[in-house]
Amino acid sequence: MAPTTDLLKAPKKDTPVFSPENVTVLFVLGGPGAGKGTQCANLVRDYGFTHLSAGDLLRAEQEREGSEFGEMIKEYIRDGKIVPMEVTVQLLENAMTAQVEKDKSGKGKFLIDGFPRKMDQAIKFEETVCPSKFVLFFDCTEEEMQKRLLERGKTSGRADDNAESIMKRFKTFVETSMPVVDYFEKQGRVTPEAVYKETRGKLEQRLGKEF
Ligand code: UDP
Ligand code: MG
Numbered sequence: 732m733a734p735t736t737d738l739l740k741a742p743k744k745d746t747p748v749f750s751p752e753n754v755t756v757l758f759v760l761g762g763p764g765a766g767k768g769t770q771c772a773n774l775v776r777d778y779g780f781t782h783l784s785a786g787d788l789l790r791a792e793q794e795r796e797g798s799e800f801g802e803m804i805k806e807y808i809r810d811g812k813i814v815p816m817e818v819t820v821q822l823l824e825n826a827m828t829a830q831v832e833k834d835k836s837g838k839g840k841f842l843i844d845g846f847p848r849k850m851d852q853a854i855k856f857e858e859t860v861c862p863s864k865f866v867l868f869f870d871c872t873e874e875e876m877q878k879r880l881l882e883r884g885k886t887s888g889r890a891d892d893n894a895e896s897i898m899k900r901f902k903t904f905v906e907t908s909m910p911v912v913d914y915f916e917k918q919g920r921v922t923p924e925a926v927y928k929e930t931r932g933k934l935e936q937r938l939g940k941e942f
Contacts, residue, residue, distance in 0.1 A: 747858065747859060747862060748828070748861065749839070749861035751862050753831075753837055754827070754839045755840040755864055755942060756840075756841050756862070756863045757780075758843050758846065758865075758866045759771055760845070760868050761871060761924075762869075762873070762908075763901065763904060764875075764876035764877070764880040764897075765869040765870070766871065767845055768784060770867070770869060770924065770927060770930060771844050773927050774930070774934070779840065781830050781839060781840065781841050782842045782844060783826050783827070783841055783844065784844040785844065785845045785846035785848075786845050789808065789814055803818075808891050809890050809896055810899055811899030811900035811902070812903060813848055813852070816849065816851050816852040816855055819846065819852060820855055820860065823846065823856070827839065849907050850911055852911075853911050853914065864938070865915075865922060866912070866920050867924050868921050869924045870924070876901075880897050881893075881897070
């Protein structure tokens with residue numbers, strides 16, 4: 732049996748690195764090609780958010796010389812699978828820390844684009860990095876998303892903008908990522924988005940004009 736002293740030293744519950752009082756985090760979710768990146772660019776322009784795309788961070792890590800995860804990330808992205816959360820959560824935390832330190836005020840406002848797309852990531856991130864204020868969800872038909880992704884594939888250079896990977900990404904989205912949207916929805920934390928004008932209205936309703 733473990734000695735009493737060890738029992739008393741039960742591991743401390745994780746506290747998030749950032750307090751939601753200083754740091755505003757919004758998750759931006761939606762299927763592949765739903766328009767998350769485009770809408771994020773608008774929100775950056777109008778509200779000065781820092782935009783962090785989980786996919787972009789993973790692609791940068793994949794390219795980084797000496798990364799021990801490069802090969803793994805490449806495989807997961809091509810197959811439309813979700814990279815083990817430890818990697819993605821750490822990349823996001825690093826990027827947020829760098830930004831908050833740069834800002835010096837200790838404050839930050841972040842759009843986390845394309846994350847979390849699996850339940851374990853959602854829980855881990857909110858417990859250890861920062862809880863999200865709410866979730867912007869961009870809904871779009873598969874037909875439209877497929878059209879956009881194939882079009883984008885002509886110039887994006889992305890290894891997953893092809894018919895075969897797109898099918899796999901849709902499957903992962905339905906089976907693995909929608910449950911995350913449903914989870915936040917049940918907590919009343921999702922605002923479904925259609926057009927940008929509405930997004931602005933709802934954002935200001937929730938956060939106020941100055942935040
Ligand atoms: N990805 C992942 N974990 C994440 C976010 C992205 O593993 O939290 C991987 C996944 O393989 C996904 C790919 O990165 O299909 C591309 O994601 P991105 O958000 O860039 O593209 P989207 O599918 O939203 O168009
Ligand atoms: Mg994107």
